[in-house]
Amino acid sequence: MSDNNWRILTRPLIDDNPLTLQILGICSALAVTTSLDTALLMSLVVVCVLALSGAVISLMRRQIPRSVRIIVQITVIATLVIVVDQLLQAYAFELSKRLSVFVGLIITNCIVLGRAEGYAMHNGVVASTLDGIGNGLGYSLILIMVGAIREFFGKGSLLNVQILVPTSQGGSFEPLQLMLLPPSAFFIIGGIIWLIRRRRPAQVEKPEFSLRDEREASK
């Protein structure tokens, strides 16, 4: 793989991560990360949809009239998502019940449309596919971290394998109920963003305005 392609694939992992830098796709990241297995399945689905939608839209990019481009992109994305959802209902019934509506909601995931409009419309098929996979993996990375943290501290298990014995079963581990509720995902994602920006100060956004005290202090 050429250096350039490698860069397209790996840049969205940390340097240009859709979740932590662009803050996209937060809704599903809250909803499907109460346990690691649903986070893994959701990650897989999003990577597939992003890769395929990148490839298809890039192939069509010279044909799509500008006036109807968004609706054409959404139609392609919706088709891919519905096909994947149908496959899940056939071959991963239990997990698809737990993901419920959130597979369908990938259609409205900002990352997918964002990559289609922002990248696949202007780049070749190989680059667009790699960009889709890269962004999918960047999303997955955060999802899996959040899912692992929430399942471990919320239930004392990972992938449904009990690691810490909860007090209700005679152990010494008190499950953190908060971890199973949506707000905890905000805290964890916020923590991850803070960690990344500590290491990569370039990602820190410039404040749009400064507070009065700071202005006066800098005088």
Next chain:
Amino acid sequence: MSETVARDSTSRALTLALVVAFVCGLLVSVVAVSLRPIQRANVEAERIAQLELVLTALSGIGRAQSIESLEQRMVELASGRFDDSIDGASFDAARAAASPATSVSIPEEQDLAGLRRRAKHAQVYLVRGDDERIDLIILPVSGRGYQSTLHAWLVMDGDTRTLRALKFYQHGETPGVGARIEEAQWEAQWQDLRAFDDAGVLRIGVRSPGGGYSDDAAYQVDGISGATRTMQGVDGMLRFWLGEFGYAAFLQRVREERP
């Protein structure tokens, strides 16, 4: 420049939109139709698994119940009689309700469950005690919820007046709101709830918000807040299936034949 103009012309946009719509539509249809048998098998397995869970819970600790151990019968709903001329193993309730030959249309004022048609027959299961008396009657029920059709197992006591369980096994209600009908805590309310009063009048239902106290309170369960439409669906579904267009005739017959 001329290329951009051609690409943005209205006819070009229309043509491309049509082609995309056609190809995408075709793809979705082919996938949905070809996967349907597997999905139906999954739903059927889920339906059986849920029933076995309920029965295991009802039969006391340690006695697992499998569907094979139950007595499976076909019932003709209008007369309430057993009708063994229909093979239960190949009976498909959804197909029977859709076909005009095997279903009847429900008069609008009686259609509390919003089903429009119902099959002439239903597949029920019976659990008999040691003395051959019927202990449990298991009835499949369905009704319109907020945004999907609710499907559930209704388990009645052998006395035909008391509910033992109501277990939803298929629905597409809003997660976190209507979908809470599946939660154990809510389902537990149905256990040992009286459906009919001593005079045989059907009084079961879901308590309506702001309804205050009424004589029916003893026959009703608490609704789920935020899921008003789903609750109306559950309420209508029970009133329909326990009412005269549902299983009333069958239950009456069981009651009369009970020693």
